[in-house]
Amino acid sequence: MTTFRLLDDPLPSDPPFPITVAAGAVVSFDGRVREHNNGRGVRKLAYSAYPALALSEGDRIVSEAITKFALNAAACCHRLGDLALGDVAVRVWAVAAHREEAFAGCRYIIDEVKSRVPIWKKETYVDGLSEWVLCTH
């Protein structure tokens, strides 16, 4: 099953798997387009990706989280293209028997996606200039 997806359209609100009665905890995370970055006002942003490697690396991260935190299931999806302020750029779901594993698994997935998956963000600022973002965290 593909657990990491890249989408040009608004992200689905439900995970791409059924949540079984074995699951005592479901943690989800939304990363949203923020109106400021490094002290500059942001007007909009655009995401682009290296799709083949983004999908395989994203799937690898979700599998790692499932193994590492004994999750019942997990998934992640990420927007591409132009996004407006407040749009959801990335969404993660982590399902486990207990909340500790679900929180930790969700955290692992978003942190690893941000540092490893070949997706790039170009911000356009309120002054009209635009720049590729070089993440420092």
Place this chain on the structure above:
Amino acid sequence: MMKIQIQYFAMLAERRGLTEEWLTVETPDLAALYDALARQHGLPLSRVSIRPAVNDAFRAWDHPLRDGDRVVFVPPVSGG
């Protein structure tokens, strides 16, 4: 001599002014290839901030190139 396909993404595609090209190279050395391209086209990133990928898999800088390989020099990522 071998033919290598290079694909560019994000800031490297913008600086290079194209998204892919075929090059004929003399040595199977990823690091030498990137350094030559960076010098020739004024690419804005040094090798320490790049992760190379060959045929859609991340590889080390000492991964030997073969004829027909598709190479991507992956700039620092900023998803999420």
